[in-house]
Amino acid sequence: MTVSFYGHVRQYHNIKAEIDANMAEVLESGQYVMGPMLKKFEKEFAAYNGTKYAVGVGNGTDAIWLSLMALGVGPGDECITTTNTFFATAEAIWIAGATAVFVDSDPVTNCIDPAKIEAAITPKTKAIVPVHLYGQCADMKAIRKIADKYKLLVVEDNAQGIGAAGDGFRIAELSDATCTSFIIQKNLGTFGDGGAVVTNNPEVDRIIRKLRNHGSGKRSCHSYGFNSRLDDLHAAILSAKLKHIDEWNDLRRKWAARYTAGLKGAKSFTLPTELPGYRHVFHLYVIETKQAAHRDPLLDYLNKNGIDAKCHYPIAIHQQEGYPWGKQARIVGSIANSERNAACCITLPIYPELTEAEVDYTIAKTLEWDSQQG
Numbered sequence: 503m504t505v506s507f508y509g510h511v512r513q514y515h516n517i518k519a520e521i522d523a524n525m526a527e528v529l530e531s532g533q534y535v536m537g538p539m540l541k542k543f544e545k546e547f548a549a550y551n552g553t554k555y556a557v558g559v560g561n562g563t564d565a566i567w568l569s570l571m572a573l574g575v576g577p578g579d580e581c582i583t584t585t586n587t588f589f590a591t592a593e594a595i596w597i598a599g600a601t602a603v604f605v606d607s608d609p610v611t612n613c614i615d616p617a618k619i620e621a622a623i624t625p626k627t628k629a630i631v632p633v634h635l636y637g638q639c640a641d642m643k644a645i646r647k648i649a650d651k652y653k654l655l656v657v658e659d660n661a662q663g664i665g666a667a668g669d670g671f672r673i674a675e676l677s678d679a680t681c682t683s684f685i686i687q688k689n690l691g692t693f694g695d696g697g698a699v700v701t702n703n704p705e706v707d708r709i710i711r712k713l714r715n716h717g718s719g720k721r722s723c724h725s726y727g728f729n730s731r732l733d734d735l736h737a738a739i740l741s742a743k744l745k746h747i748d749e750w751n752d753l754r755r756k757w758a759a760r761y762t763a764g765l766k767g768a769k770s771f772t773l774p775t776e777l778p779g780y781r782h783v784f785h786l787y788v789i790e791t792k793q794a795a796h797r798d799p800l801l802d803y804l805n806k807n808g809i810d811a812k813c814h815y816p817i818a819i820h821q822q823e824g825y826p827w828g829k830q831a832r833i834v835g836s837i838a839n840s841e842r843n844a845a846c847c848i849t850l851p852i853y854p855e856l857t858e859a860e861v862d863y864t865i866a867k868t869l870e871w872d873s874q875q876g
C-alpha cells in the first residue's frame with residue numbers, strides 16, 4: 503500500500519461541480535483581476551474569520567510583510583518570533599526591512615513560548631509575530647497581555663491554523679492583523695498560490711488594498727506600492743472550498759484522533775498534544791522521536807514502506823544557509839526546544855480525504871518500527 507502526503511486531487515473530485523461552476527462564472531464574466539469574485543470571496547472570508555475586513559493578496563508571505571508595512575514596521579524595528587517555523591515567517595520580517603528576534607518555543611505545542619518574550623523586548627521592539635504552528639493556536643491571551651504592557655503590535659502568522667481556536671479566544675480577535683496562505687497544501691488551498699490578511703483595523707485594510715495594487719486607490723493614480731493580488735480564478739476556487747473548511751478540519755481532527763489512539767503505546771516517540779479548550783485543526787500531524795538519532799531511520803522506514811511521511815521543519819531558520827541574512831536576526835536565550843523540534847520531527851500524512859485503511863497502515867508501520875527499538 504502507498505499513502506501519499508496530499509489529497510488535492512481527491513478533494514477536487516469530491517467537489518468538482520462546485521469548483522468548476524465557480525470558475526466558469528469567472529471565465530464567462532470577463533473580469534479576472536480585482537473583479538466581483540474576489541470581492542465576494544473577501545466578504546465571505548471576513549465573515550468566516552469574524553473580522554470586519556479581509557483583503558486578498560498574492561501569497562501568505564506577502565500577507566505578512568504587507569501587514570507589517572501597513573502597521574508601520576520597517577528598518578530599525580524588531581519583531582519577535584520563533585525559528586521552528588516555515589522560513590517565510592522570518593523572510594517576511596526581513597522583506598519589511600525589520601530584524602527578526604528569535605525566542606524559544608513551548609516544548610508541548612511548539613508555538614512561541616510567551617514566557618520567553620519579555621526578555622527579548624528592547625526599545626526597538628515593534629511587533630510579536632506568533633505562528634499557529636501545525637494548526638494549533640499560540641497562546642494569544644498571554645501574547646496580548648505582553649503586547650499591551652509594552653505597547654507592541656501583534657501580527658498572527660495563520661498560514662496553518664485556519665478554523666482553529668484557542669481556549670476562550672478566536673484567531674484574529676487579539677491581534678492587529680492575521681495572515682493566511684492559500685497555497686494548495688494549506689487547509690484551505692487554491693490550485694496555486696494565494697493569501698489574505700484579515701483585520702478589524704480599517705487603516706490596515708485600506709493601506710494593504712493600495713499596496714497590493716501598485717499603490718493605486720483610483721485609476722491612474724499611484725503612490726508607493728507593489729503587485730500582490732489574489733486572482734479572481736483563485737477566489738472562485740477558494741469560495742467553493744470555504745464552504746467545506748469546517749467539515750474538512752473535522753476530518754483532519756478525526757484522523758489525528760485515530761493516529762493518537764493507535765500510536766499512544768509507542769516508546770520511541772511522542773505524539774502531538776491538543777491543549778484543553780483548544781481546537782487544533784491539524785494542518786500537520788507531527789510526532790517527535792525521543793532521540794534525534796531515531797528520526798531519519800524511522801522516516802526512512804516509513805518511506806520505504808510506501809508512506810510519504812516528511813519533516814516540518816528539519817532545518818530551523820537560524821540553521822539555514824545564509825542566516826543571519828543581512829545581519830537582520832538575533833537569538834535571545836536558549837532555543838533548545840525549537841532545536842529539538844527541528845531535530846526530531848516527523849510528519850505523518852494527514853488530510854481530510856485519507857481513508858481508514860491508509861491511516862491504519864501508517865499506524866501499523868510506525869508501531870512496527872517502534873517495536874524493533876531496544
Ligand SMILES: *Cc1c(COP(=O)(O)O)cnc(C)c1O
Nearest residue numbers: 561562563588590591661683685
Ligand atoms: C505556508 C506558510 C507561509 C507562507 O505562505 P506562502 O503562501 O507560501 O507564501 C508562512 N508561514 C507559515 C508558517 C507557512 O506554513
